[in-house]
Amino acid sequence: MTDIDVAKEMIAALKSWVDNEVVPHASEFELPDEYPTQMALQMASFGLFGATIPAAYGGLELDNITYARIVEELSRGWMSLAGIINSHLICAKLITRFGSEEQRQRWLPTMATGELRGCFSLSEPDSGSDAGALRCRAERDGNEWIINGTKMWVTNGERAGVVALLARVPDSDGTDSGGITCFIVEKTPGPGNQSGGITVSPKIDKLGYRGVETVEMSYVDHHLGEDQLLGGDEGIGNGLRWALAALELGRINVAARGVGVAQAAYDAALAYAKERQAFGRPISQHQAIAFKLAEMATKLEAARLLTYEAARKADAGERVDLAAGMAKLFASETASELALDAMRIHGGNGYSTEYPVERYYRDAPLMIIGEGTSEIQKLIISRALLAED
DSSP: OOOHHHHHHHHHHHHHHIIIIITTTHHHHHTTTOOOHHHHHHHHHTTGGGTTSOGGGTOOOOOHHHHHHHHHHHHHHOHHHHHHHHHHHHHHHHHHHHSOHHHHHHHHHHHHHTSSOEEEEOOBTTBSSOGGGOOOEEEEETTEEEEEEEEEEEETTTTOSEEEEEEEOOOTTSOTTSOEEEEEEEOOSSSEEOTTSEEEOOOOOOSSSOSSOEEEEEEEEEEEEGGGBTTGGGGTTTHHHHHHHHHHHHHHHHHHHHHHHHHHHHHHHHHHHHHOEETTEEGGGSHHHHHHHHHHHHHHHHHHHHHHHHHHHHHTTOOOHHHHHHHHHHHHHHHHHHHHHHHHHHGGGGGSTTSTHHHHHHHHHHHHHTTSOHHHHHHHHHHHHHHHO
């Protein structure tokens, strides 16, 4: 567990940085969809790219509660900043938990500093929630693997130097019924054509979650060494199970993002309601607005407590699929609700890019979709509840 005093000091320093360097400048990058290079470098100097990576490999080895609080603070300032480290740390989690010692030594130290960026690649054009339907293939050829397929919605795919790639290994009869397996692909950071048959598309233009790139990646006869099969031969057929385990960290991350965006929306609504005058008094003194603020504050606190409870269970080594699913479901939906509530309280000003609430409104849907849609979370929750009977 992270030392309480160290955690408090870290969160306080991060909060100050977010207030002074992120909040005033986020729109300068978000509206033109520009990557915040200097902010990312500052995050690297804080050690955030190694937040959950073990200290033995140069990381901070923070517990999940501290990590959730970090993500919450980043998202309060600008949710895209949390995306820069999330898929990176999912990739690192896979290597840490399921990779060989040689693989950990090979990739984790430079991932911890942010010198090497990682990303996670599961979704495909025709395979999203139904992850088991993926078509990307990995076929053995002597001491190598040959990858063919197309991947979609790859966050950090352009700037990443390593990709945790999920591909299907055909059965001995050549059919596609073989097991889904995880490989660690090395690539040169940057857009366009890469060596060895990798192509990275231009970044996808998105409603929100701007500034951090999301791309399509295609593989045509891309060759990987045996040492890039995560966990060695034991990893064949275990990729999806391993990925889902790593995604539990991702779901806590997305829940914490939801809390951060919901906090920002609430803060903006509260401040505006105290300042805006209508019918001779601040609108916060009108019961309709006061009651709305009360509802917002209550939902925000519930989302935060659910998120921290999921993180606590993860730290305790308990099964966390139910708790993470509940936290992700409630926090993401709450972020969306509070963003709309904040826009309503702002009236016409909430629809203007002069105020940040329109950004919260555009960013919130990503959390309802990413790391498993709300419908998938309900499926996970219901299965876990029914299994308890």
